[in-house]
Structure formats: C-alpha cells, structure tokens
Amino acid sequence: xSGFLKMLGRNKKVSFGLFIVITxxxxxxxxxxxxxxxxxxxxxxxxxxxxxxxxxxxxxxxxDVYHLFIHGTxxxxxxxxxxxxxxxxxxxxxxxxxxxxxxxYDEVVSLLTNVALVVPQLPLLLVLAAFxxxxxxxxxxxxxxxxxxxxxxxxxxxxxxxLRNKEFIQASELACEPSWRIIFVEILPNLSSIxxxxxxxxxxxxxxxxxxxxxxxxxxxxxxxxxxxxxxxQNASAMTVGAWWEVLVPCVAIAxxxxxxxxxxxxxDEIANPRLRTxxxxxxxxxxxxQLKAASLNTPNNAKQSTNGVIYDN
Amino acid sequence: MDFxxxxxxxxxxxxxxxxxxxxxLPRLMPGDPITVMFSSQGNPLxxxxxxxxxxxxxxxxxxxxxxxxxxxxxxxxxxxxxxxKYFPQTxxxxxxxxxxxTLFLVGTSTLISFFIGSISGIIAAWNRGxxxxxxxxxxxxxxxxxxxxxxxxxxxxVFGVALNWLPYSYAYDIELDPxxxxxxxxxxxxxxxxxxxxxxxxxIGGYLLTIRNNLINLLGEDYIVMGRAKGLSETxxxxxxxxxxxLLPSITAFAMTVGVVLGGSLITEVVFNYxxxxxxxxxxxxxxxxxxxxxxxxxxxxAMLSANFVADMAYVYLDPRLRRD
Numbered sequence: 001x002s003g004f005l006k007m008l009g010r011n012k013k014v015s016f017g018l019f020i021v022i023t024x025x026x027x028x029x030x031x032x033x034x035x036x037x038x039x040x041x042x043x044x045x046x047x048x049x050x051x052x053x054x055x056x057x058x059x060x061x062x063x064d065v066y067h068l069f070i071h072g073t074x075x076x077x078x079x080x081x082x083x084x085x086x087x088x089x090x091x092x093x094x095x096x097x098x099x100x101x102x103x104x105y106d107e108v109v110s111l112l113t114n115v116a117l118v119v120p121q122l123p124l125l126l127v128l129a130a131f132x133x134x135x136x137x138x139x140x141x142x143x144x145x146x147x148x149x150x151x152x153x154x155x156x157x158x159x160x161x162x163l164r165n166k167e168f169i170q171a172s173e174l175a176c177e178p179s180w181r182i183i184f185v186e187i188l189p190n191l192s193s194i195x196x197x198x199x200x201x202x203x204x205x206x207x208x209x210x211x212x213x214x215x216x217x218x219x220x221x222x223x224x225x226x227x228x229x230x231x232x233x234q235n236a237s238a239m240t241v242g243a244w245w246e247v248l249v250p251c252v253a254i255a256x257x258x259x260x261x262x263x264x265x266x267x268x269d270e271i272a273n274p275r276l277r278t279x280x281x282x283x284x285x286x287x288x289x290x291q292l293k294a295a296s297l298n299t300p301n302n303a304k305q306s307t308n309g310v311i312y313d314n
Numbered sequence: 315m316d317f318x319x320x321x322x323x324x325x326x327x328x329x330x331x332x333x334x335x336x337x338x339l340p341r342l343m344p345g346d347p348i349t350v351m352f353s354s355q356g357n358p359l360x361x362x363x364x365x366x367x368x369x370x371x372x373x374x375x376x377x378x379x380x381x382x383x384x385x386x387x388x389x390x391x392x393x394x395x396x397x398x399k400y401f402p403q404t405x406x407x408x409x410x411x412x413x414x415x416t417l418f419l420v421g422t423s424t425l426i427s428f429f430i431g432s433i434s435g436i437i438a439a440w441n442r443g444x445x446x447x448x449x450x451x452x453x454x455x456x457x458x459x460x461x462x463x464x465x466x467x468x469x470x471x472v473f474g475v476a477l478n479w480l481p482y483s484y485a486y487d488i489e490l491d492p493x494x495x496x497x498x499x500x501x502x503x504x505x506x507x508x509x510x511x512x513x514x515x516x517x518i519g520g521y522l523l524t525i526r527n528n529l530i531n532l533l534g535e536d537y538i539v540m541g542r543a544k545g546l547s548e549t550x551x552x553x554x555x556x557x558x559x560x561l562l563p564s565i566t567a568f569a570m571t572v573g574v575v576l577g578g579s580l581i582t583e584v585v586f587n588y589x590x591x592x593x594x595x596x597x598x599x600x601x602x603x604x605x606x607x608x609x610x611x612x613x614x615x616x617a618m619l620s621a622n623f624v625a626d627m628a629y630v631y632l633d634p635r636l637r638r639d
Contacts, residue, residue, distance in 0.1 A: 211463060212463055218599060255464050259459060262458065266451075
C-alpha cells in the first residue's frame with residue numbers, strides 16, 4: 001500500500017489532480033465556516049463588479065456570487081460523488097455477475113447494456129427531467145446514477161470474462177469455494193483500477209451533466225449549484241450586459257474541477273498501464289539513447305538502431 | 315451479411331426501448347398525464363386537436379397493451395403529433411426546420427475533429443514522450459472534461475463580447491434573406507465559427523487519445539519492424555503500417571462520440587441562440603411542449619443508431635475478418 005502511495009506521489013499529474021480535488025472537498029466541507037449568510041439572500045445592489053465587500057461581485061438578483069460559489073461547490077460535489085457511487089455499484093454488480101454467471105442472464109444483461117449505450121444519454125435525461133419538473137440536485141443525481149451505468153457494466157463484464165478463465169479462478173472453483181467468495185475476494189480486487197477509473201469518470205460526467213440540465217432550466221431554480229448559477233446568468237443576459245463575473249465564476253469552477261479529476265484519472269491510467277506514460281522518465285531515457293548514439297557514431301552498425309530516438313518496448 | 319442483419323436487428327430493439335420509454339414515462343408520473351402533456355399556457359388547443367394528440371400518444375380508452383400498440387403504430391408511421399406551443403405545426407415540421415442547422419454544426423465539427431484529432435494522435439504516439447505528446451495528450455484529456463456549456467460561454471465571452479471578432483447570436487445576419495449569394499454564405503460561416511470550434515474542442519481529445527493509446531500498443535509489432543526493415547520512409551510506416559491498424563477503435567469512438575456531440579450541440583446552440591434542434595428543445599422545455607420533447611428523443615435515438623450503423627459498415631469495410639462468414 002505504501003508503495004502504491006509513493007507511486008501516486010511520484011506521478012506529477014496525480015499529485016496535481018489530487019491537490020485540486022482535495023481543495024474542492026475542503027471548500028465544500030467547510031462551507032458554513034467560509035460563508036456568513038444564506039446564499040440566496042439579497043445582500044447588495046444588482047450586478048456589482050467584484051469589490052472589497054463582494055469579492056466575486058453580485059448577480060442581477062443582488063446575490064453574492066462568492067456565497068453562491070461556495071454552496072454550489074458543496075452541491076456539485078455531493079451530486080457528483082453520490083451519482084458516481086450509484087453508477088459504479090450498479091455497473092460493477094451487473095458487469096461482474098453477467099461475466100461470472102454467463103448463460104441467459106448474461107445475454108439479457110448484455111442486451112440491456114448495449115441498448116443503454118446506443119440510446120443518447122442527454123436527450124433521455126432531458127425527457128426524464130422535463131416530466132419530473134424542477135428536479136432538485138439530489139433527484140438529478142439519482143436519475144443520472146440509474147441511467148449511466150452501461151459503460152461500467154460493459155468494461156467490468158469483459159474483464160471478468162478474461163479473469164474467469166485464469167488458473168487461480170479455476171483453482172478456487174475446484175476447491176468448491178462459494179461464488180460470493182470468488183467474486184468478492186478473487187475477482188473484484190483485480191478490477192480495482194477499472195472500477196476506480198469508472199468512479200472518477202462518472203463523477204466528471206455527473207457534474208457536467210447536472211450543470212447542463214440545470215443550465216437548460218430543468219433543475220429547481222431555487223437550488224444553489226453551479227448549474228443554476230449559469231441558468232440565472234444566461235436568463236439575466238449577464239454576458240451581454242458586461243457582468244462577466246456572474247458567468248465566469250461557475251465556468252471556471254467547473255473547468256478546474258473537471259481538470260483535476262481528469263488529471264487524476266489519466267495518472268491512474270498511466271500507473272495501471274505503463275505503456276501510456278508521457279512523463280519525464282521516457283524523455284530522460286530518450287536523451288540517454290541519443291547520447292549513446294552520438295558516442296557510437298563511428299560504429300555505423302548501431303547508428304541506424306532508431307531513427308527518431310524512441311525505443312519501442314515490447 | 316449475417317453481421318449486418320444482426321446489427322440491424324439490434325438497432326430495431328434499441329429503438330423500441332426508446333419508444334417504450336417514451337410511452338411509459340408520462341404514465342408513471344404523478345398526476346394526470348393528459349393534463350400535464352397537453353395543457354398549454356396561453357392559447358388553448360381546439361378540442362379535436364387534443365383528441366388527435368391523445369390518439370397519437372395512445373391515450374385512448376382500453377387496456378394498457380391496446381394503448382401501447384396504438385402508440386407504436388404512430389411511431390412506426392412517424393406521426394409524432396403536433397407541437398403544443400407552435401400549434402397547428404406538427405412536431406415533424408418544427409424539428410425538421412431546425413435539424414438542418416444541427417446537422418451542419420455536428421457534421422462539420424465531427425469531420426474536423428476526426429481528422430485533426432486522429433492525425434495529431436498518430437504523430438503523438440509515434441514520438442511518444444516527445445514535446446508534442448507531453449503537451450497534447452494531457453491537454454486533450456483536460457479539454458474533454460470541460461463541459462460544452464462552459465466552453466461555449468467562454469468563447470462567447472472572449473471572442474464575441476470582449477474582442478467582438480465574431481458574431482455570437484443566430485445562424486446568419488437576420489437582415490439578410492437566405493439566398494445563394496456570397497454575402498449570405500459568408501454570414502452563415504462567420505456565425506457558425508464559434509459553435510463549431512467549441513464542438514471541435516469537446517470531441518477532438520477523444521479521437522486523439524483513442525488512436526494514440528492504440529498505436530502505442532502496436533509500436534512493437536513485427537510488421538512495423540518489417541516496414542522499417544524494408545527501408546520505407548518513416549511517414550509511410552507510420553500511416554500505412556501503424557495508423558491503419560490502429561484505426562478500428564477510432565471508428566467505435568466515432569459512434570460513441572456522436573451521442574456526446576449531439577448533446578454538446580444542444581447546449582452550444584442554446585448559448586449561441588443558434589436555430590438548431592437544441593434551441594427548439596430549449597424553447598420546448600421552457601414552455602413544457604412535451605410532444606416536441608418526446609419527438610426529440612426519438613430523432614436523437616435514430617441519429618445515434620445511424621451513426622452506429624455507419625461505424626458498423628466502416629468496420630465491415632476495414633476489417634476483412636468480419637466479411638468471412
């Protein structure tokens with residue numbers, strides 16, 4: 001475990017992504033400490049530019065953008081992590097069970113998964129949210145969670161199928177271990193990197209989708225979140241009247257959190273699959289190869305080894 | 315042929331799932347679905363057109379399965395009812411008008427990102443760990459995780475409002491009449507520039523990473539070494555030996571991305587007030603025009619299934635193993 005943590009620390013992308021995500025988590029958890037009043041309270045004149053009192057300016061309704069941002073962070077993270085958890089649990093449960101038990105059950109699950117993958121997500125969510133009407137952030141999290149498990153189910157199923165034929169699984173079967181033990185003790189730990197990627201990807205997806213649904217006016221307009229901030233800003237034509245802070249704050253907040261989660265995801269992918277790495281280790285390696293090549297230029301046999309200095313590992 | 319038929323059957327099933335979802339959703343919601351769906355704020359619909367709408371969506375007297383078959387019949391005959399807001403226009407008329415603009419945005423941006431993304435992905439994988447790879451690969455991942463709504467709003471703010479380089483509302487200058495003239499076409503192009511660029515950014519990273527990660531896994535293959543050993547030029551080995559074999563997963567990525575781009579296009583159009591499907595949908599949501607919202611889901615599903623079918627055909631063409639029955 002400590003070796004794994006060390007590896008995480010050494011990967012610059014992971015450390016940077018982790019730093020961003022933890023900062024957001026701290027902001028969300030200490031929201032009551034960082035704010036002094038209800039976020040929806042009218043505190044100043046409408047569309048005040050950022051100043052000493054309202055550090056991020058105010059909206060057309062005279063609400064303080066800083067307070068909305070802090071509380072919106074808590075909402076977005078709660079929605080992201082909540083729906084991410086639902087997606088991962090459903091996806092993994094369906095995928096692993098279908099891959100392990102096979103048969104008719106597998107056929108039904110695979111068909112459902114493939115159908116869910118080709119039906120367009122956003123229009124589906126739009127129709128659902130439109131019928132529910134003014135969906136609260138938690139409702140949005142739940143409907144995203146229950147409609148977006150297909151990708152996770154597909155990848156965990158195919159990984160389980162591969163694992164199922166490995167010797168150690170067959171050995172456990174011959175030893176008459178119960179299926180639950182094989183699934184939870186033998187298979188699941190081997191899927192941890194895929195489940196982790198699925199979780200992080202689902203969080204990004206949920207936060208983006210929640211903001212999009214609310215921006216389109218399908219959310220509860222009284223809820224405080226980045227999506228409703230964007231919706232209100234668009235309604236107030238904040239951009240065209242020059243109130244850039246009202247739009248820029250939620251935009252930058254979403255973009256940076258997305259970036260942090262993406263870096264974390266990319267880094268974990270690299271740790272799990274070393275071939276995908278771009279980081280400086282390869283650069284140093286290439287430099288060393290070039291030096292060696294320069295040194296051995298007078299021995300023409302080695303010079304043609306690699307034309308662009310990249311070594312192809314196998 | 316077997317493969318193609320199997321896929322077509324699967325798409326049929328998928329489409330029926332979407333249609334069934336459309337049928338059951340209003341019936342599962344609390345309250346009376348008919349008053350929810352067909353009540354329009356403002357102008358009330360004539361009684362006979364409400365009756366026609368009810369028939370389209372299967373709200374007839376009789377057991378549920380009968381209602382379902384009446385509804386399926388109207389889906390199969392592509393009778394999607396009429397819009398509540400733009401009455402007496404039908405849903406087909408309302409959506410057809412705006413579909414051209416969405417196809418223009420989605421098609422252009424998909425072509426641009428597929429080519430630029432794939433070519434830069436190939437070059438990044440070939441020079442793995444080089445400066446291009448170290449910048450482009452993490453960058454495309456980061457760009458992928460920025461939602462279309464944020465990109466579109468930022469573009470609109472920087473290049474539209476602040477710098478005033480490009481127009482940021484509607485599809486063309488409304489003072490012009492649609493005509494085949496340079497003035498009109500250039501106006502269309504300049505109005506489409508920002509929506510297209512934001513859609514390109516939304517999807518380009520996916521294409522880049524897909525082909526990069528695939529090509530990297532192929533770099534050690536014998537046929538690459540063979541190409542080099544034959545003394546072929548580096549570009550030839552890169553494109554004809556490496557990239558050609560790494561292309562198949564990009565075709566799958568294309569089919570998956572179409573859904574993302576359709577969604578992104580919905581949002582981008584709302585931001586730029588572009589008269590496509592997205593804007594129509596936005597207006598339908600605001601005025602709770604349920605027939606239009608439901609028709610949109612069916613059209614989007616069809617578009618997505620067509621994209622998947624195109625990808626399947628490309629697979630059959632590119633992968634000889636599928637043609638061997």
